[in-house]
Amino acid sequence: MIPADRTLIVVTPVFEDREASARLFQELAAQFPQGLFVLAVDDGSVRQPLDIDSLRAAGVQGAVLRLRRNVGHQRAIAIGLAHACESLQDHQRVVVMDSDGEDLPATMPALLQGLDDAEVDVVVAQRKRRVETLRFKAFYAIYKRFFRLMTGRPIAFGNFMALKAAAARRLVAMQELSIHVAGAVLGSRLRTRACPLDRGPRYAGQSKMNFVGLVLHGFKGLMVFAEDVLVRVGIACGLIAGAALAGIVAAVLLKLAGYSTPGWFSVALGLLVLMLLQTGALALMTLMLTGVVRGGTVTTAIGYRDFVAAVIPTHPADDADRA
Incomplete structure (x- = not known):
C-alpha cells in the first residue's frame, strides 16, 4: 500500500x-x-x-x-x-x-x-x-x-x-x-x-x-x-486489385485491337488475373479479421x-x- x-x-x-x-x-x-x-x-x-x-x-x-x-x-x-x-x-x-x-x-x-x-x-x-x-x-x-x-x-x-x-x-x-x-x-x-x-x-x-x-x-x-492496420492493408489490397482489373481490361482491349505481340497477351493476362485473385482475397480476409478483432474486444x-x-x-x- x-x-x-x-x-x-x-x-x-x-x-x-x-x-x-x-x-x-x-x-x-x-x-x-x-x-x-x-x-x-x-x-x-x-x-x-x-x-x-x-x-x-x-x-x-x-x-x-x-x-x-x-x-x-x-x-x-x-x-x-x-x-x-x-x-x-x-x-x-x-x-x-x-x-x-x-x-x-x-x-x-x-x-x-x-x-x-x-x-x-x-x-x-x-x-x-x-x-x-x-x-x-x-x-x-x-x-x-x-x-x-x-x-x-x-x-x-x-x-x-x-x-x-x-x-x-x-x-x-x-x-x-x-x-x-x-x-x-x-x-x-x-x-x-x-x-x-x-x-x-x-x-x-x-x-x-x-x-x-x-x-x-x-x-x-x-x-x-490492429483494426487500423487491417483496414489500411485491406484498402491497399483493394486498390491493387482494382488496378489489376483495369490492367486486365486494357490487355483485352489491346488484344482485340491487334496491338499485342505473340505470347504477350497470355502472360500479361495470367499475371494480372493472379494478382487480382490474391489481392482481392487478401482484402476480404483483412476486412473480415477487422470485424473479428472489433467483435472480440471486451473490457476486463x-x-x-x-x-x-x-x-x-x-x-x-x-x-x-x-x-
Missing part, C-alpha cells in the same frame, strides 16, 4: 539488473529526498533477484513487487501500475521509467512540470539525443515511418513518462497496456505532451534486449492498433495478482500498522 504522504510514485521494471537498479535508487533518493515511493517490479529474475536492501540502502521508501516468472518488460510495467493504482490518490503523480540508467532521474522534474497544466494528462519523454548504435538508430527511424504509415499515428516516445493519477487508472483499465505501453498511451486518447530529453548511458551491464526482441517489440506496438481488468509472488515493503512495520 502506498502511503498518502508520498507525492511521487516511481514504477520501474527490473530484470537481472541488481547493480544498475541500486544506482538508480540512489540517484532517485538524491533527486527527490522527500515524498518519493519506488515500486520496483522484479520481473522473475533468477541470477540477480532484486533485494529490498537495495531500496533500504538508498534510503528510499518503497516496495519490491516480485513476480512468479518473467513476463516481459511491458507486462511488468502494467502489473506495477495496476498494483500502484489500488491505493493511488488524486494528488499523487506516477513516473514510469527503466531501471538501467537510460532514463535519467535528473530529467524527471521537467516531465513532472508538464503535469501542472490542467490540460495535460501524460507527459512523455521524446529523445533529443540517443546513446545507441547506428543500426538501432536506422531501424528506429524506419520503424517510426512504418508505424505512421500503418496506423496513421506518429510514435516518438517509449516508456519514460509522467502521469496523473486519473491517467494511470485509465491506462490500467486497458488490455493493450501489457502489450505495448507507448501504444496504449496513444490509444487511450489521453491528453499527451512531449518533453524533449536526452537519453543516458547504462549504469552497468549489457542490455537484455537483442535485435530480434526490438523488432518484436515494434510489431507489438502495431498490435495495439488486468488479472495481475496471478503473476505476483510477493510484495516486500521497505517498512513492513508501517504496513502492518496501516493494515
Whole structure:
C-alpha cells in the first residue's frame, strides 16, 4: 500500500539488473529526498533477484513487487501500475521509467512540470539525443515511418513518462497496456505532451534486449492498433486489385485491337488475373479479421495478482500498522 504522504510514485521494471537498479535508487533518493515511493517490479529474475536492501540502502521508501516468472518488460510495467493504482490518490503523480540508467532521474522534474497544466494528462519523454548504435538508430527511424504509415499515428516516445493519477487508472483499465505501453498511451486518447530529453548511458551491464526482441517489440506496438492496420492493408489490397482489373481490361482491349505481340497477351493476362485473385482475397480476409478483432474486444481488468509472488515493503512495520 502506498502511503498518502508520498507525492511521487516511481514504477520501474527490473530484470537481472541488481547493480544498475541500486544506482538508480540512489540517484532517485538524491533527486527527490522527500515524498518519493519506488515500486520496483522484479520481473522473475533468477541470477540477480532484486533485494529490498537495495531500496533500504538508498534510503528510499518503497516496495519490491516480485513476480512468479518473467513476463516481459511491458507486462511488468502494467502489473506495477495496476498494483500502484489500488491505493493511488488524486494528488499523487506516477513516473514510469527503466531501471538501467537510460532514463535519467535528473530529467524527471521537467516531465513532472508538464503535469501542472490542467490540460495535460501524460507527459512523455521524446529523445533529443540517443546513446545507441547506428543500426538501432536506422531501424528506429524506419520503424517510426512504418508505424505512421500503418496506423496513421506518429510514435516518438517509449516508456519514460509522467502521469496523473486519473491517467494511470485509465491506462490500467486497458488490455493493450501489457502489450505495448507507448501504444496504449496513444490509444487511450489521453491528453499527451512531449518533453524533449536526452537519453543516458547504462549504469552497468549489457542490455537484455537483442535485435530480434526490438523488432518484436515494434510489431507489438502495431498490435495495439490492429483494426487500423487491417483496414489500411485491406484498402491497399483493394486498390491493387482494382488496378489489376483495369490492367486486365486494357490487355483485352489491346488484344482485340491487334496491338499485342505473340505470347504477350497470355502472360500479361495470367499475371494480372493472379494478382487480382490474391489481392482481392487478401482484402476480404483483412476486412473480415477487422470485424473479428472489433467483435472480440471486451473490457476486463488486468488479472495481475496471478503473476505476483510477493510484495516486500521497505517498512513492513508501517504496513502492518496501516493494515
